[in-house]
Amino acid sequence: MKKIKKLTSKKQTQRRREWIIEKLLFSAAVISVFTTLAILGVLLFEAVGFFEEVSIIDFFTGTKWTPLFRDQQFGVLPLVWGTLMVTAIALSVAVPIGLGSAIFLSEYAPEKLRKIVKPILEILAGIPTVVYGYFALTFVTPLLQVVFPEMIVFNALSAGLVMGVMIIPMVASLSEDAMMAVPQSFREGAYALGARKHEVALGIVVPSALSGIIASFILAISRAVGETMIVSIAAGSTPKLTLNPLESIQTMTGYITQISLGEAPFGSLEYKTIFSVGLTLFLMTLVINLIGQWVAKRYWKRY
Amino acid sequence: MGGETLLEEVLKLVIKHKSRTKDVWRKVKGDIVLALCLTGIVLTLMSLAALLFDAFQEGLPWLDIQFLTSFASRRPEQAGILVALMGSIWVVGLTALISFPLGVGAALYLEEYAPQNRLTSFIRLNIANLAGVPSIVYGILGLGLFVEALALGRSILAGALTLSLLILPVIIIVSQEAIRSVPTADREGAYARGATRWQVTREIVVPQAFPGMLTGTILALSRAIGEAAPMIAIAALVYVPFTPTGPLDRFTVMPIQIFNWVNQPQSAFRGLAAAGILVLLAVLLGMNSIAIFIRNRYQKRGR
Numbered sequence: 001m002k003k004i005k006k007l008t009s010k011k012q013t014q015r016r017r018e019w020i021i022e023k024l025l026f027s028a029a030v031i032s033v034f035t036t037l038a039i040l041g042v043l044l045f046e047a048v049g050f051f052e053e054v055s056i057i058d059f060f061t062g063t064k065w066t067p068l069f070r071d072q073q074f075g076v077l078p079l080v081w082g083t084l085m086v087t088a089i090a091l092s093v094a095v096p097i098g099l100g101s102a103i104f105l106s107e108y109a110p111e112k113l114r115k116i117v118k119p120i121l122e123i124l125a126g127i128p129t130v131v132y133g134y135f136a137l138t139f140v141t142p143l144l145q146v147v148f149p150e151m152i153v154f155n156a157l158s159a160g161l162v163m164g165v166m167i168i169p170m171v172a173s174l175s176e177d178a179m180m181a182v183p184q185s186f187r188e189g190a191y192a193l194g195a196r197k198h199e200v201a202l203g204i205v206v207p208s209a210l211s212g213i214i215a216s217f218i219l220a221i222s223r224a225v226g227e228t229m230i231v232s233i234a235a236g237s238t239p240k241l242t243l244n245p246l247e248s249i250q251t252m253t254g255y256i257t258q259i260s261l262g263e264a265p266f267g268s269l270e271y272k273t274i275f276s277v278g279l280t281l282f283l284m285t286l287v288i289n290l291i292g293q294w295v296a297k298r299y300w301k302r303y
Numbered sequence: 304m305g306g307e308t309l310l311e312e313v314l315k316l317v318i319k320h321k322s323r324t325k326d327v328w329r330k331v332k333g334d335i336v337l338a339l340c341l342t343g344i345v346l347t348l349m350s351l352a353a354l355l356f357d358a359f360q361e362g363l364p365w366l367d368i369q370f371l372t373s374f375a376s377r378r379p380e381q382a383g384i385l386v387a388l389m390g391s392i393w394v395v396g397l398t399a400l401i402s403f404p405l406g407v408g409a410a411l412y413l414e415e416y417a418p419q420n421r422l423t424s425f426i427r428l429n430i431a432n433l434a435g436v437p438s439i440v441y442g443i444l445g446l447g448l449f450v451e452a453l454a455l456g457r458s459i460l461a462g463a464l465t466l467s468l469l470i471l472p473v474i475i476i477v478s479q480e481a482i483r484s485v486p487t488a489d490r491e492g493a494y495a496r497g498a499t500r501w502q503v504t505r506e507i508v509v510p511q512a513f514p515g516m517l518t519g520t521i522l523a524l525s526r527a528i529g530e531a532a533p534m535i536a537i538a539a540l541v542y543v544p545f546t547p548t549g550p551l552d553r554f555t556v557m558p559i560q561i562f563n564w565v566n567q568p569q570s571a572f573r574g575l576a577a578a579g580i581l582v583l584l585a586v587l588l589g590m591n592s593i594a595i596f597i598r599n600r601y602q603k604r605g606r
Binding site for chain 2: 018029031035036042046100103104107120123126131134137196197226229232260282293
């Protein structure tokens with residue numbers, strides 16, 4: 001009788017322990033949900049305070065961003081425009097070069113070469129962005145000034161080009177993954193019909209992997225929109241609506257860094273702009289990421 | 304009649320010529336495609352070479368014992384990276400302590416415990432989305448949540464908590480992969496002998512998945528140590544005249560110090576920035592080597 005009691009109590013403690021551990025692991029998993037809620041909460045809380053002082057319509061439609069001047073204007077469009085311009089420059093570098101690299105690695109390169117090049121791409125992907133910023137300012141900008149002598153030191157072009165280099169590994173490796181997932185029989189079928197290598201690559205492999213490739217472009221856009229250090233170092237700090245990439249501009253991320261550097265006093269309007277601009281940035285990247293995931297999902301279903 | 308044959312002759316000639324030019328054109332086209340793809344890879348590799356060359360050329364003359372053991376200074380020849388290096392070690396050390404157990408716990412829950420329900424798939428979707436949030440947004444979250452709301456101030460702890468949230472999605476995703484590679488048969492054998500879920504997790508799953516989890520976490524931490532944007536939001540840009548002694552001290556980290564030096568107008572500080580970059584890259588190389596070492600040892604054991 002005693003023995004049975006001891007056994008059941010042992011079983012009970014074991015069961016309790018199992019229960020506690022499950023709940024502990026569950027709470028670790030739920031932290032991610034809290035993180036999202038906290039991001040939204042913090043951004044909305046301070047942004048609401050901001051929009052009590054600045055009209056939300058002026059914020060999203062205004063064409064002047066001058067929070068540090070005497071005549072304060074809070075139109076976020078110049079910052080959004082700067083972000084889009086740098087992103088466009090970055091993509092015009094990263095998309096062709098990344099895609100070309102991916103086609104080469106997936107369709108042309110012998111296994112030995114692939115084994116050398118892929119780790120190098122990983123190195124490129126692991127370099128801190130502040131290093132890219134240094135590279136843009138001290139190497140690429142002087143180089144560009146040889147071509148465009150009238151160009152000033154801080155400009156959108158240099159930052160955008162280097163950001164493109166930063167994103168190449170991401171486009172290349174995601175696109176390559178998508179191409180490698182195309183069944184070998186597709187290629188062989190085309191070869192049997194007399195197609196050449198480039199016709200197989202461009203006519204069969206790329207179209208079959210298209211949604212994976214497009215997903216990699218979309219994720220690249222999201223990376224470029226959120227990238228901070230390169231633009232903070234090399235793109236300048238003059239928010240403006242311009243089409244000229246040789247001019248100094250400012251992105252949303254660049255503005256947030258600029259204000260953060262100076263330790264804006266908590267609760268000031270200047271401090272709150274960090275959150276209203278941050279909210280705009282967060283929502284933009286969220287939408288881009290959701291589109292990217294939707295496209296990627298379509299692709300994974302196919303094979 | 305005769306005219307028709309002439310027409311036929313001409314047509315035949317044209318078709319013959321066309322198919323020949325078409326053949327040549329196909330070959331040329333193939334060569335062009337290969338050349339373009341090869342250019343992509345070469346440009347990528349050249350960018351990496353230029354970036355490293357630039358940093359070494361500028362930084363090596365400044366890199367000495369004095370640089371590693373001195374505080375930041377307004378005089379470039381006396382300035383060093385000691386405070387930032389110690390700050391980085393403190394922040395990343397604390398980040399490791401916080402993020403590793405949480406990330407592994409969350410991954411264990413999702414792979415071993417979680418029921419197939421809406422909450423679980425929501426958590427998964429949420430983790431995927433968090434991985435795409437720009438790092439500066441995490442900085443804003445840390446500023447609003449840890450620095451201000453939880454009143455931790457601009458401290459090492461606030462920085463480490465922020466970085467932990469930033470890399471948690473990555474740690475969870477790689478840990479899940481490591482857990483998934485444990486054979487189901489191993490688990491079932493233990494269950495068949497009456498083991499509880501936690502016993503299976505602790506005795507079967509964790510030991511086999513541990514090297515993979517560790518490797519992934521070290522790689523995530525090496526990303527954290529290079530992050531500048533969220534750290535600027537937390538720590539701002541101030542002169543810290545002491546090496547940290549506890550988690551509630553003010554701090555600076557290497558990427559912030561590099562950013563600070565890049566932004567100085569005198570060219571001597573550019574050299575300091577490059578030297579700082581070399582130290583940062585050396586630390587990254589060290590961390591990656593450890594990760595690769597663990598991965599290789601683990602692979603040799605035959606899995």
